[in-house]
Amino acid sequence: MQERLISVELDDWQANGVDSAALAAALEDGKVLYFPKLAFAMSEAEQRFLSPAWSDGKAKNIGYDGAIDKLKGAQGDAADLAALKAMVKRYRESSINLITSLFPHYRQHLRIAQTSFRPSRVEGRVSSWRKDDSRLHVDAFPSRPNHGERILRVFNNVNPQGEPRQWRVGQRFDDVAARYLGQIGRPLPGSAALMNALHITKSRRSEYDHIMLQLHDRMKADPDYQANSPQLAFGFPPGSTWVCFSDQTPHAAMGGQFMFEQTLHLPVNGLHHPECSPLRVLERMRGYRLVA
Template sequence: MLETFSQSRLRAAGAHEISDALENAKIVYFPECPVELPDSADLDTLREHLPAQVERKNASYYPESDQVRGLRKGAPLQSLSRRVLSKHSSVVSDFLNQAIPDLFHEARIGTSSFRPLEEKGRNLKPHASNELIHVDAGAYGATNGDRILRFFVNVNPTENRVWVSKGSFWRLFEKYGEQAGLKGKGHGPGHLDKSAMGRLRTSILQGLSRIGLPQATVIDSSPYDRAMRRFHNFMKDTPAFRDDTVEREEFSFPPFSAWMVLTDAVSHACLSGSHALTLTCLVPLRNCRHPELAPFNILRQAS
């Protein structure tokens, strides 16, 4: 599942080499981070002090509002977090524009986050736990079938970040789609189309976001996003799935390595590690060269 791009392979990569790997549910791995990292003194400060200042699992920079959320009120690291995370968002976006220009065309840049806490043993509720294998659903409001692309950097200077996967969405859907209630009766072509009410709701929320309420679209949903949420929850809730170790693979990402994944199509969980940078983007489904591999089209054709 891992497709490794050394610096020399990255330099020589063809126009679609990296994007094809992503669409084929590979984890695109960079042993050496291909983007400039934040200043090391700033990273030291964030690693040392952010864990005591976050009230959520991440400190996240929201580009529409130019604000960081997830920190306790009045947290001293508000301004440093904003500076570091907004810059990271722009350097990663620049890299993606060069590395996967066609796939990334008109992508929506979402949150840029710092995940300071140790993932192992956090005892979160299953649906919020990163330790249970899942595919991502509904990032940043409704995706409507657009792809969720995440770019990660392990900025822990001494410890690996350990991931586990059970393979691609399409393999898991083939095996578990029916059990999850996403195949069979009532799931023919058209079941992912939005109702008139759903379309109205989306256009109202988009209108609100254009007139100064950028967060409005975050509460939008769609039949596709609800189906993905159902599969996400099934994976985390179902003992038969959790206990299935067929095709289970672990990956260790060393300090200062980077990787990127279409997380709607690659099942994943983070078993351990602290201090990671993550940029989330929404890539238009129309940009895919292999649309048949996109979860939207797999769900659409399920019956």
């Protein structure tokens, strides 16, 4: 399972001198790109933000929405919140620079989503089994159908006490799909239109989205899969960055505190190897198109 993690010796958010084609092939095959020397530099003044006290207590993460230039989930006076927002925005810009310089082919296709600062500890969170991210899963969201669009994430550990971000990384997506797909029926006729009309979903759910939600839930609900499936436990140390397609790479957050995360979306036709995407894998296994 060690081959699920690809180490890249890069210490600058402007990627130069890397084998872009090889890294894209690994990433799009569901591997995790690990940059052990790629730190996100925080100023001495910004060190004060390494505390869960800045969270408003309503959300587990502090988020930045670049579309409206707004920080969410944080509390503090106006000056502090402005400085906190500037720090999170800088991580956003660093992450975008990393991905677009690593993979120039992605640049014209990327859609930039939320940036998160996660000051709270992973351990001890109380949640339902569906929301328990310490269970291996692939990302899929009940209210946000994505019709096969990829979910690309850039993580960085900024823990000041030297504590690693503990993860488990699971087996190939093809193997997960082979384990569960036979148990997943087709959605009920008219259910996608009804959920959209009732505003349960933000757009009409495709059969692909239906399957991905079922995979997410079945993985999390299966104690044998959680305990006995092929998996790699790894601690990402402070000062390191890691990147994966979280809709494809089974992952679980087991421990740690203080992390940044940037989400980007990429259509299947923006990939180097679209045949490796979950959409194309599931369509081959089903034998028909899953997105109209």
